[in-house]
Amino acid sequence: MLDKQEIEYEKTVLIGVITRSQDEEKSKEYLDELEFLAYTAGGEVLKRFVQKMDAPNPKTFMGTGKMEEVRQFVDANNIGTAIFDDELSPAQQKNIERILECKIIDRTNLILDIFAQRAQTSYARTQVELAQYEYLLPRLAGMWTHLERQRGGIGMRGPGETEIETDRRIVRDRISLLKKKLVTIDKQMAVQRGNRGALVRVALVGYTNVGKSTLMNVISKSEVFAENKLFATLDTTVRKVVIGNLPFLLSDTVGFIRKLPTQLVESFKSTLDEVREADMLLHVVDISHPSFEDHIASVNAILDEIDGTDKPMFMVFNKIDAYNPEVIDEDDLVTERTKAHYTLEDWKQTYMNTENSDAIFISAINKGNLAEFRKVVYEKVREIHVTRFPYNNFLYPEYLPE
Numbered sequence: 001m002l003d004k005q006e007i008e009y010e011k012t013v014l015i016g017v018i019t020r021s022q023d024e025e026k027s028k029e030y031l032d033e034l035e036f037l038a039y040t041a042g043g044e045v046l047k048r049f050v051q052k053m054d055a056p057n058p059k060t061f062m063g064t065g066k067m068e069e070v071r072q073f074v075d076a077n078n079i080g081t082a083i084f085d086d087e088l089s090p091a092q093q094k095n096i097e098r099i100l101e102c103k104i105i106d107r108t109n110l111i112l113d114i115f116a117q118r119a120q121t122s123y124a125r126t127q128v129e130l131a132q133y134e135y136l137l138p139r140l141a142g143m144w145t146h147l148e149r150q151r152g153g154i155g156m157r158g159p160g161e162t163e164i165e166t167d168r169r170i171v172r173d174r175i176s177l178l179k180k181k182l183v184t185i186d187k188q189m190a191v192q193r194g195n196r197g198a199l200v201r202v203a204l205v206g207y208t209n210v211g212k213s214t215l216m217n218v219i220s221k222s223e224v225f226a227e228n229k230l231f232a233t234l235d236t237t238v239r240k241v242v243i244g245n246l247p248f249l250l251s252d253t254v255g256f257i258r259k260l261p262t263q264l265v266e267s268f269k270s271t272l273d274e275v276r277e278a279d280m281l282l283h284v285v286d287i288s289h290p291s292f293e294d295h296i297a298s299v300n301a302i303l304d305e306i307d308g309t310d311k312p313m314f315m316v317f318n319k320i321d322a323y324n325p326e327v328i329d330e331d332d333l334v335t336e337r338t339k340a341h342y343t344l345e346d347w348k349q350t351y352m353n354t355e356n357s358d359a360i361f362i363s364a365i366n367k368g369n370l371a372e373f374r375k376v377v378y379e380k381v382r383e384i385h386v387t388r389f390p391y392n393n394f395l396y397p398e399y400l401p402e
Helices: 004-008 024-041 064-076 090-100 107-118 122-143 145-149 163-194 212-220 262-267 292-305 344-355 370-388
Strands: 010-018 043-052 081-084 103-106 201-206 237-243 246-252 280-286 313-318 359-361
Touching: 010 024, 010 064, 024 043, 024 107, 043 064, 064 090, 081 090, 081 107, 090 103, 090 122, 103 107, 107 122, 107 262, 122 163, 201 212, 201 292, 212 237, 212 246, 212 280, 212 370, 237 370, 246 370, 280 292, 280 370, 313 344, 313 370, 344 359, 359 370
Parallel strands: 010 043, 010 081, 081 103, 201 246, 201 280, 280 313, 313 359
Antiparallel strands: 237 246
16 A cells, blocks of 8 residues: 555646637636646646647647657656546557656546545445446557567467457456446345335535535534545435434435546446436535536536436535635726626526526535525425325424524
8 A cells, every 4th residue: 555645745747738629718727627636646736738739639649849848847857647638549648658758647547546546335446447447448558568578479479369359358358247246236226225215315416526525414414524625425325314304315426527537427327326316406516616607517417418407406506605706996997897706696696596596505614504505405305205295294394493
């Protein structure tokens, strides 16, 4: 096991591009997120390299001159890892490794590595391992150093199957085995979900690091792991919650992220059964993040992909304590007012009165406006509950503060 200090101080550089489809502002935003991912994985980012181009170079991602600049910095500063913001093809990865002579990983590989670190249960570990093998399969020739022995000569004439074909077969067999294992676990979890009875199910969904686990802890008075890092929670946690005298089940799910690896979406679809089987979704949003509207769109896109958009959804704008809009001086007649200058009241007008009337603004960590939040959740759950149990709805009157 690596020493904690080693993990914290692994020197890295970030590499991204500015293209027609990804302008300078968007590129900076993605690299900010990539730096947070690197920090979560245990890396220290020393420098970012960005190049403007029509599209990434199909051979080396960046141009020759820029790659030479990166190589010189890597050599001079003893950099251990270069992290690319977009997924690299097997050929690109092989070519770049030859130039930089250090560890090369892309955003997908980095996210998979974080998931591997964070997976606690057998189920999560199986899902992550499956995603890693599916990512690895097309990259075998470039990633496994022992394959460099694959050439002719004495002792290398095998029984009709080259070493790389053998390795690919081993990986494919492992993928098949892991998929079967997940099917078995899925059946067990389906039985567990069925055994929970007819209680109303509410699922917390949202972008990674928006405060879902913190909110879960506050509402259910439990100790779900929460940390200011990306993907702190991988395993779905389900707790029985009682507001007023009304019981329901609350589940905390894995966070989403932009450019989420296809392999992870596929292997974690079963984890998101909690979302698909929920009666109501609480979509938690970090309103203090400058790109929170993009986050909302990313979450909605993934929910659509897993058939989770047909449910009642309630928007929960969290971290109002950290929201800090840009301020325009009263005498400034030049600066155009944009969403960056919106106050919380402006956002409330936007989301509560026009786009989505089902919205509330809270601070889970400071417990700001949580009394109102609990009241609204009670009323939403009660609406579902009384249709499911029409004969005992007299037990659950209008919400009374606890």
